[in-house]
Amino acid sequence: MARGAVPSFVPDEMRVNVLRITSYKDKNFEGYLENPFYNEVKWFNNLTQLLFLLEETADELNYPQRSNERRSIMDKPPDVKRSDSHSSQERHLSKPIASFKIRIMFRQNVSWQGYCEWMDEKKGANFRSALELVQLMDSVLPDN
Numbered sequence: 001m002a003r004g005a006v007p008s009f010v011p012d013e014m015r016v017n018v019l020r021i022t023s024y025k026d027k028n029f030e031g032y033l034e035n036p037f038y039n040e041v042k043w044f045n046n047l048t049q050l051l052f053l054l055e056e057t058a059d060e061l062n063y064p065q066r067s068n069e070r071r072s073i074m075d076k077p078p079d080v081k082r083s084d085s086h087s088s089q090e091r092h093l094s095k096p097i098a099s100f101k102i103r104i105m106f107r108q109n110v111s112w113q114g115y116c117e118w119m120d121e122k123k124g125a126n127f128r129s130a131l132e133l134v135q136l137m138d139s140v141l142p143d144n
Contacts, residue, residue, distance in 0.1 A: 010063040011036075016103050017057060018119075019050070020096035024141045031096065037061060051130060054112075058104055067108040098141055102133070 014037045023030040029050050032041040035057055042057075044050040058064060099119040106113040109129075116136045117124035127133040 010061050014061060015063060016101050017054060019100045019102055019137075021098045021100070021137070021141060022094040022096055024097060024143060027138065027143060029137075031094075033057070047134065054102065054104065058107060064104060064107050067106075068110050098137075100137060 014035060016035075018034040019031060020034065020041075021029055021031040029047050030045055031050075032043045033050075033053055034041050037057065037060065042053055044053050059066075101117040101119055101124075102114065103116075104112045104114040111129040111131075112133065113126075113128050114133075115124055115126050116133055118137075118140050121140070125136055127136055
């Protein structure tokens with residue numbers, strides 16, 4: 001599916017994002033996101049980039065739909081461009097230290113609700129907010 005083309009029906013496999021965490025130093029997430037909607041993996045270098053990447057994916061799929069409009073202090077928020085500090089060689093050599101399946105089921109109260117599965121141990125839990133999702137992932141990641 002071409003990027004930018006919003007599907008009228010979102011296949012189940014596109015509703016699940018797979019996060020591969022390659023580094024977690026000083027509680028800073030680094031890694032990449034996999035979703036069949038994209039033709040490539042999407043890299044992130046910190047938690048902020050990860051959260052915006054998950055939100056962008058939900059916006060592009062229009063699934064789940066927002067229950068509230070996005071707000072901003074400015075009339076039109078500036079476009080955020082992600083820095084790409086990983087070299088292509090590093091990316092091929094980066095082995096995940098943990099992998100998670102993230103299924104965002106609802107976007108209500110300006111946050112997310114869904115299910116997080118730690119793929120390495122096949123354990124999971126529901127989350128009621130983006131903060132709780134981060135706390136669930138943090139609870140199983142070693143702080144190197």
